[in-house]
Amino acid sequence: MTLLGERTEGGRLRAEHAGETVRLLGWIQRRRDHGGVIFADVRDRSGLVQAVFNPDMPGEGFARAERLRSEYVVSIRGRVRLRPEGSENGSLATGEVEVVAESLDILNRAKTPPFYIEDDLDVDETLRLKYRYLDLRRPEMQEILMIRHRVTQIMRNFFDAHGFLEIETPMLIKSSPEGARDYLVPSRVHPGEFYALPQSPQIFKQLLMVSGLEKYFQIVRCFRDEDLRADRQPEFTQLDVEMSFVEPEDILPLMEELIALIFAGTTDRQIKTPFPRLTYREGMERFGSDKPDIRFGLELIEVGDLVAETEFKVFANAVAKGGRVKGLCAKGAAGLPRREIDGLVEFVRTFGAKGLAYIVLTQEGVKSPIAKFFTQEQLQALLKRMGGKTGDILFFVADKEQVVFDALGHLRLELGRRLNLIPAGVLNFLWVTEFPLLEYDESEKRYVAIHHPFTSPMEEDLPLLATAPQSVRAKAYDLVLNGVELGGGSIRIHRREVQERMFQLLGLSREDAESKFGYLLEAFEYGTPPHGGIAFGLDRLIMLLTGKDNIRDVIAFPKTQSAADLMSQAPSAVSAKQLNELHLKTDIVRAKIG
Known part of the structure; x- marks a missing residue:
């Protein structure tokens, strides 16, 4: 006892x-x-x-x-x-x-609480968040926070045993937004100037590698001023790791060992290692996703070569314009009602597809509005490639490559849910590797970094930075669990000339790069070792460990989707005196009360 x-x-x-x-x-x-x-x-x-x-x-x-x-x-x-x-x-x-x-x-004594202090509550979330201190009395919520504590203890013990140092990095830093918006903090002693709250400790952990500390970790709070979803918060916690003199083969097995230890120590589940690996390109081609759920099949199949010469102009024109035509075979789904099929057509349109073609294979034969555009030989070649049998439905999307991937990738997941293809209680971990280093942003007319500007290109792709930047692969890797990204990392750039080239590709002038990152570039001139690392979202990891669907359920005091704290009523207005001390004025006019 x-x-x-x-x-x-x-x-x-x-x-x-x-x-x-x-x-x-x-x-x-x-x-x-x-x-x-x-x-x-x-x-x-x-x-x-x-x-x-x-x-x-x-x-x-x-x-x-x-x-x-x-x-x-x-x-x-x-x-x-x-x-x-x-x-x-x-x-x-x-x-x-x-x-x-x-x-x-x-x-x-206590007043009668606004809801029962017990599990399996059917209470509006806004009421739970307003009285979060009461919500946290419930055994379910307390168990989640105890699991969270156990996970962080396992992490600290693991890294200590492997020679890592836990080092704190600053919370008030220089603003250098390259992704999400920064949260800004005005300086009282430097009028008109601002700190930013860190979106991650990225630059500081790289500087720790320049410092010769070699192995660093931190369980750290990070901040991003972005639109929220069920699995995002404006302030969040991540496990941050960095190591010197490493390649991916040094980092990935170590992280697998940690993940297996966490699951064994909190759920008694034995995780099999090593985790399978897919390149980014293979993940997109087979599953239409860079974080594929591999618990079930229903893979995407290329048919562009089979339909390029058909009379179905939607397919033929897509191929002629350099687009793609891919499909998937929904086994045993021929019984789907027409209204559900029509609903799936609308579903893929939300991901940019202009439509969804389909062929239903019934006992009476092929039923499809597009079948008349194919010769018998073309149709049979299509069915053979797709593996279509009686009782199946074949779905197709023809468009630009990314639209095809997005539409069919999400359709695959939707069909997986509707057809009960996703096995319950299965944990499938997966590494996705060799991401593109850059992608071209049509709206900004410039390249943007897929991960962040400090990710190293593959050595063999370095010459392509000058001739074909969109073809350069990154030394980057993401860990995926059941279609959810747990975290990601990369080998970093450690030479000044390569980092400057990267900044140029991202549209930063030499002056802008010096203004935002000059201290990092200068540090690279003083003997920076090759280094790399990874970061895991702790909140998301706990959400998956505990089987929750909402990240707010695993954080003691979370914000709403509008980034508000209903309990403390933050954010809130501040007094004119406080604004004056910070040399700030606001153009928001507030009605006087009373």
Whole structure:
């Protein structure tokens, strides 16, 4: 039995503790009056245990028990006994025992909470977030935070055992936005100038490698001022890692060892290593995604060569213009109602596709609005390539390459869900490697970095920086679990001339590069070792570990999708005096109250 001073963790009491005197400190979950005997479930973070109050309790104990209400904070002394035969509660870990109270002190009263403090709540999330301190009393929420604690302890112990140093990097840094918007912090002592909150410790951890510290890690808060989703927050936590004198083959096996250790230590699941690997190109061609869910098949199939000369102009024209025609074969889906097929046509349009062609293979033959445009030989070649059999549906998208990937990649996942192709309880880890270094942004008319500007090109692709930047592959790698990106990293640029070339490709003038990153470029002139690293989103990892669908459920005090804290009412207006001290004015006019 675990004691904290004189305190007993009530949720750990078992039959072997019968006869012991204990002290419970916690909250009343519920109180029941049974013919003069009062029963109360007492809750602390270890769980629930039943306390019994008899009328012959000494002093004011029983009178106090009559006044108990839910969420009262209490101190109870009593003796553990086995519950009478037939009254055991199999749904409780402590269901074989109860504590017969000898004294009761009410440490604090409580108002009736706005929702029950119990799991499986059907309560609007805004109410839970407004009263987050009550929501966190629920056993489910407390267990999540305990798992989060265990994960960070495993991480720290693991890296310490492998010779890493945990080093803190600054929270107030120079603004150099290259991706999401920075959160800015005005400086009082430098009027008109601003710090930024870090989107990641990227540059500082590289400078630690310049410093010769060789192995660094940090569990660090990061900030991004971007539109939110269920798996994003404006402030988040990541595991940040950097090492000197390494290549991907040094980093990936080490991270696999860590991930296996985390899952074994928190879920008792044994993760098989090494993880499979796919190149970015293979992932896009086979699954239409750079973070493919490989728990099921339904792979994309190239048919452009088969349809280039057909009478179906949608296909033929796409190929003639340098586009792609790919499809997938939905096994056994021929019974899908027409309205569902029409719904899938609309579904792919949300990903840029102009339409979705399909062929239904029935007992009566081929049913399709496009079949008339194919000769029998062309149709049979198409069915053979696609592996189509009676009872299947073949779906096709013809468009620019990225549109084809996006539309069919999302259609694959949607069909996987609808056709129950995704096995439950399976964990499929996957490394995706050799990402493109750059992509061309049509709106800005310049190249942008796929990962970040400090990612190293593949050595053999360095000559292509001058002639075909879009063909350059990066020494980058992402870890994917069941179609969700857990984290990513790369080998970094460590030579000034290569980093300057990268900045030029991204449209930064020499002056801009010097202004934003001059201290990093100068550091590269003082003997920078080859180095690389990785970062994992801790919140997302905990979300997947605990089977949650929303990242807010695994953060103690999260923000809403509008980046607001409903509990503390942040963000909020500040006084004119505070603004004056920071040399700031706002053009937002607020109505005076009162």
